[in-house]
Structures are given as C-alpha cells and as structure tokens.
Amino acid sequence: MNGNYNVMNIILKKITENEIQKLQQIGRKTFSETFAKDNAQESMVKYLEESFSTEKLRTEFQELNSEFYFAQQDHEVIGYLKLNMGSSQTEDKLDNALEIERIYVLKEFHGKKVGQVLYQKALEIAAQCQVQYIWLGVWEKNDRAIAFYKKNGFKEFDKHIFRLGEEEQTDIMMKLDLRNPI
C-alpha cells in the first residue's frame, strides 16, 4: 500500500485489523524487554495484560486519530510505532501537535537504525497533517531514548506521571517545534 518505503531492508507498513495479534506480540515483547529489568514483576505482568489486551488494541486501531506502523524485515515485525493526534493524545498540553506514544524496536535489532526509520515516519505524518509540534513522554530512566530524542532536536517541556501497576513513575515530556527548529 501507499506510504511504504524501504531503507536497509526495513519496510514500514501501516497495520491492518487482522494484524492486531502481531501488534500485541511485538507490543508485549518490546515493552518487557525495555522495562522488565527495572520494574517489579507483578506490576509488569498486570500492565502487559491490560494495556495490550486484544480489546484495547482493537479500540485503539479503530481510532481515526491514531496510526500504527510496523517495521518489518523479511516479513518479520521487528518494531512498531504508534502516533496520536487530536483528542487521542494522552495529554493535551500542546495545540496542533502529534504525539509519538510508542516507538519500540526488538532488542536484537537495536543499533540498526530501525528507530530512526520509524521516527522518520512520524515526521512525515506531522508534515502531512501540518502540525506544529511532535511530542512524547519518556521514562526518566530510559537514557537511551532520551539521548535519541535530544539528538533529534527535542527539548524537555514538562513531566507527567505514568502508572505501572501500583507504582508511579515520572515521564519526561519532550517536544520538537517543527516551525522553529533549533
């Protein structure tokens, strides 16, 4: 379909409804790979169960203000992207903005620019929809992600609380001003 492109054998593909199960698998796997070592197992299991339930993902898929993309290599899903606009954003602190809610790559593919390809897609959609800002929340302890966004021109502008089970964690909110990029 349209919007697919190919960089170093990585194909970006908009997901369809019958791929929700694949989305669930990659969603759970990447989330636990990223956070399991730093978090209580009980909270993690509960979060993975609830936040990636088939019903929840189906509802998110139906939402016109949200877009999901897979990064694929040799037909295998190796990463994914979830974008939100308008009322689907998890915070409404910015007008005319696009949120990168999730951008995850399987650990074994880290360092291969898969995240960069997914991020490019977010930039492309932001340009097509003519939003002023791209923003996201990132766990304050996720140094790898924070470094990635800083490198791409994002600046911290707020904080919010993310609940993982019973625990409260601080997310740093970062934004990129597309009209005044410095």
Next chain:
Amino acid sequence: MKNIIIRRATESDSEKIWILMEQLAIFENYIDSFAITPEIVKSSGFRKTPPDFYCLVAEDQDIIAGMLVYYFLPYTAGNRPAIYMKELYVDENYRGHKIGEQLMNGLKYEAEKNNCKQIKWTVAPWNKAGQKFYERLGAEENKDWLNYEWKL
C-alpha cells in the same frame, strides 16, 4: 444523537455494514445485481492484508448509523496516492445530523495521513440531494473527464 463517533470499521461491524450496503443498493437501484453477503464483507474487508476495501463507520452507541467505503489508488501522475470513495450511506433514521459530513471529514483526515492528493467519487445524476451535499462540502463536479467502462 449527540455522541456520534466516526471510527475505522472492524470485523465485528461486518453484518451492520452489509445492511447499509444493501440499503444503498436499493436506493441507487442496483439491488438486482447486488452480490455481497455479510461473509464477503468480512473476508474481503477484514481478513485480508491489504484488505479489498477500507471502511469508516458512524456509530451511535451500538448502532451503525452510517458508513463510507473507499479504496486507495496507489499510483497517480503526481506520484502521490489518491482515494476513490466507493460508497457513502447514512441510515434513513439518522439523516439531518451531519453524519455524512462527519464521515467525509474522517475520510479527508485519512487521506491527509496517507499523503493522498485527491479524493474522487461519482454520484447518480438524479441524486440532486447528494450533489448539493458534496458541493456544500466544497467538492466540485469533474467536467474534464467522462466515465467509460467495458463490461465483461
């Protein structure tokens, strides 16, 4: 009727979408050749990748009040995709609530996100209300091209 939600259709909507497709076939006088069943809607719209068609629905709680079916035309002279709107229908009981307009706006939004340059469709020459509706939304009749077809 305040809480109409415009969203992407999913498999569980198949039966309700089919009912509206059948109503449209009656309205546009092609019910004689209407060969679609709820099973076909399910298999061609929701169980294939990519699907044969895409669909937006207007939902009022559990009721599907309207639907819009479209395809992507991936290759155009401008090297950007376009969208062809195949069907737009609002249940008779839900007319006059701007549901058609909301569905069209949803389509425009989907087009924008997919980098489309154009959305096109046809309307029956006798359907004056439909023509007025599209013109009110800023669409224009294409007078440059004639529609041809080859029946097989």
